[in-house]
Amino acid sequence: MTESPDDVLAQMIRDCRQNGWASSVMPFFYVESFARENGWEPVATRRGDSSISRLKPTETNAANPRSISAVSGSGEQLLHVDGAHLHTVPDLVVMHASIPSPTPTRMWKPGFDIRHSHAVRHGVFLVGSGRQTFLATAVDDCGLRFDPYCMVPGDKRARDAWTTLTTYGDIHEHRWDVPNSLLFVDNRAVLHGRAKAVADQDRELTRVAYQAGTSK
Template structure:
């Protein structure tokens, strides 16, 4: 899989770049943590309504965890400090959040990149899309597990997370293998964090992941999730 670097947007309007490419990169006016979080919240409130993350909080600070220290149903519990695979945030919920906003409090040393991949560039044929939209899979979410499809009706969003999606039949295995294969062969974009950076991701369009991280690197990102 090839990767390319992301350049900082020079526009103060978050919706223009989001509509064009599915993500937008900004810099807070101050590089300290308070300024970054403040700008992050302002941008998020312009986009929609905050929703709680897995831990139940509307505002979170995330950092790489080893498998033994991570939430038991998170990707980190499976992959630890290795690279986190591309996924849709909140795939384990019936409606994934529309936007994911990340603000860099500390890039860490060595810094781990956030990887971005627009699923609309994966070259799915009409038959592929019919398979993804018409084949049920099991979404594991504890007692709230449910059945869904990888592609939402009408192609509104791609629900993909290897940590919570399971096939229920041969067509389900084909659908998941199709997405996994296209991701493995795709060209992605990498953002290497600097303190004060703010990344807005259209979660319905762009999958994200993380490059490998070191234990104790100090990497900390503020995160909010937005419904719209």
């Protein structure tokens, strides 16, 4: 018997909780419908923006000054948590590609020893910019909060944590090889980022962050 889209998406959530990410192939509107039916709250990760983002390679001089592209351009991104600058970090990131792209999304799930290390649990970072700054650690009771683009180490432990969380272990690359590729990322357990896209300027992903109650 062929599984329904809802069955596939429910299994993706289970796989995402266990492994840190999950992938499938389906049109994006199924995700939107499933999210509404299950009470997921979409989160705008930048003030004034829609919760649905269109991610495209953008050179530094054309990027929003508050974006990762303003620093990395179309080069390889450092791995990060989406919405780390928010007081409540979304627990699920959904990405979708209508058409294939040769540029993968890179993901790394730090192990227990890293997440529970003294530096990562206790190093204090200055998060955000301007009037919205606050202090936080790279891990809290809900999981990871780390973005090297918007978090500045405030003490030696945080500097050590920054080094640890930017020295990646085994990186998984999700390849957008087929139309309607769909990726779920556990945003409180996994760091992710786009690979170098200098030769892939037509790449476009739809991205939504959710409070979905999916974190462990």
